[in-house]
Amino acid sequence: MTDEELYNECLEGDEEALSVLIDRYKNPLYAYLLRLTKNQETSEDIFQTIFVKLLKKKQKFDDKFKFAPWIYTMAHNAAMDFFRKENSRKEISINDIISKATGGDFSQPPSYSFEISKDPGPDTLFERKQLMKSIEKAFNRLSDDQKEIFLLRHYSNLSFKEISEIKKMPIGTVLARMSRAMASLRKILEKDKNLMQ
Amino acid sequence: MSCDLDEDIILYHYNELPAERRERLKLHLEKCEECRSSLQALKAADNWLEETTPVIPDSVKSAIMKTNEFRHINIRQYFKTVTNALIYTAAAVSLLIFCSFLRPDRHAKGNVVTAELLEASITEIENDMTSYDSLGDIFTAE
Numbered sequence: 450m451t452d453e454e455l456y457n458e459c460l461e462g463d464e465e466a467l468s469v470l471i472d473r474y475k476n477p478l479y480a481y482l483l484r485l486t487k488n489q490e491t492s493e494d495i496f497q498t499i500f501v502k503l504l505k506k507k508q509k510f511d512d513k514f515k516f517a518p519w520i521y522t523m524a525h526n527a528a529m530d531f532f533r534k535e536n537s538r539k540e541i542s543i544n545d546i547i548s549k550a551t552g553g554d555f556s557q558p559p560s561y562s563f564e565i566s567k568d569p570g571p572d573t574l575f576e577r578k579q580l581m582k583s584i585e586k587a588f589n590r591l592s593d594d595q596k597e598i599f600l601l602r603h604y605s606n607l608s609f610k611e612i613s614e615i616k617k618m619p620i621g622t623v624l625a626r627m628s629r630a631m632a633s634l635r636k637i638l639e640k641d642k643n644l645m646q
Numbered sequence: 647m648s649c650d651l652d653e654d655i656i657l658y659h660y661n662e663l664p665a666e667r668r669e670r671l672k673l674h675l676e677k678c679e680e681c682r683s684s685l686q687a688l689k690a691a692d693n694w695l696e697e698t699t700p701v702i703p704d705s706v707k708s709a710i711m712k713t714n715e716f717r718h719i720n721i722r723q724y725f726k727t728v729t730n731a732l733i734y735t736a737a738a739v740s741l742l743i744f745c746s747f748l749r750p751d752r753h754a755k756g757n758v759v760t761a762e763l764l765e766a767s768i769t770e771i772e773n774d775m776t777s778y779d780s781l782g783d784i785f786t787a788e
Contacts, residue, residue, distance in 0.1 A: 462723040468711065475702045475707060479706075483700045497713075500713075584691060609656075609660070609662060624657075627653075631652060634691055635684045635687040638686075
């Protein structure tokens, strides 16, 4: 079933439909919120609030309605509200979170927070750790605007046109921010060129 | 960046580049190291995001499933179902009652029964009157 069909079923009280819908979005939407806000509690609260708001809407949607842009618009707005309320954000390194979960042992998978892909990466665990650190460093140096566009594109899988509608800005601006992000990443990663191959 | 193909590289990486520009970019990437590095940077960042995807705790999903909003939807649906069932039942009963009055043979049968009862009553009354007449004759004769 499509997201739209599942949502309409949720409004009929279909528990299974709600469960499927949450499962589809729980990781990408949560990841988007967490990487943006860098606050686990806030991200969980926003995620939960979004779905409660969805259930409060009693009106079913027609064929023109698209669920994904709608839910990511709500997530984007909620994240922006969070930033407005926060004067400063605590910078949390992803590696710090992994360290807390694994006791600093990168040979073991993290216990609760993150899933590490089983895809083949660099030959040794050390190289992989170095690569991840390098990319994380490069990513964290992006401006908030650049990060947000990058994260939204990656996790939502929406087109840049749809993202421009969520952000209420011309698609040219969206692509310009992605270009600057890409250029920043390239410059930083070029220093560790051998790790990228 | 001198090539001025940043947007094309980005759209290409996310499979949004129109076909006519895709081949041109591919040819360019074979010759331009800087553009290849840009594309690799995008891929590396996306791979890193994919490899370190945070997982939301199950408790959040459980909280949503138990939320009052969803319970209210279920309660509303329950009452809606019950109300609909009552309306349909009432409509069916009304239809049956209406149909019962429309059946001609039963109506005629009812009339026949009524007529028979009336006739019996009339006969009884006539008999009574005859008796009263007889009594009158007795008194008159005296």
